[in-house]
Amino acid sequence: MRDSDRNAASAICMRAFLAAVAPSLSAFGVETFRLIAAPDGFAQRRAQDNLQLVYEDAGRIKGVAELKQRRHVAMLFVDPGCQRQGIGEALLAAMVEQAHTARLTVSASLPSVGFYARSGFRSMGEVAESAGLVYQPMERSRITGTQ
Numbered sequence: 001m002r003d004s005d006r007n008a009a010s011a012i013c014m015r016a017f018l019a020a021v022a023p024s025l026s027a028f029g030v031e032t033f034r035l036i037a038a039p040d041g042f043a044q045r046r047a048q049d050n051l052q053l054v055y056e057d058a059g060r061i062k063g064v065a066e067l068k069q070r071r072h073v074a075m076l077f078v079d080p081g082c083q084r085q086g087i088g089e090a091l092l093a094a095m096v097e098q099a100h101t102a103r104l105t106v107s108a109s110l111p112s113v114g115f116y117a118r119s120g121f122r123s124m125g126e127v128a129e130s131a132g133l134v135y136q137p138m139e140r141s142r143i144t145g146t147q
Contacts, residue, residue: 029132070100
């Protein structure tokens with residue numbers, strides 16, 4: 001992700017989040033995510049050495065991903081009009097390739113649990129909540145198919 005991509009990345013995250021995740025959260029959770037997905041939020045996390053990726057096609061950003069400390073999938077969103085085209089899978093594959101650990105983790109929003117399960121992640125523990133965001137802890141080996 002380039003500095004000039006932050007506004008578009010933020011907009012994609014918010015569109016996808018508002019469509020799929022926000023209806024199941026409190027106003028506090030929605031506001032928490034709004035701060036996380038803001039362009040300034042991306043800039044702050046990039047300074048913490050998070051890997052931030054975009055999926056761009058024909059000059060248009062269609063997906064956004066973030067890998068925290070090269071070990072935790074912190075964000076993965078695809079523009080709602082571009083979903084089910086392999087963009088999420090491509091972004092996840094790029095993060096797996098860039099990971100610096102044998103196991104990748106994610107705090108999956110409840111609507112995204114199925115995607116991560118199909119991608120080799122398994123649930124680890126109970127559904128939890130942090131700052132109004134409800135999630136399922138999951139993990140997978142960098143090598144598909146191994147637990």
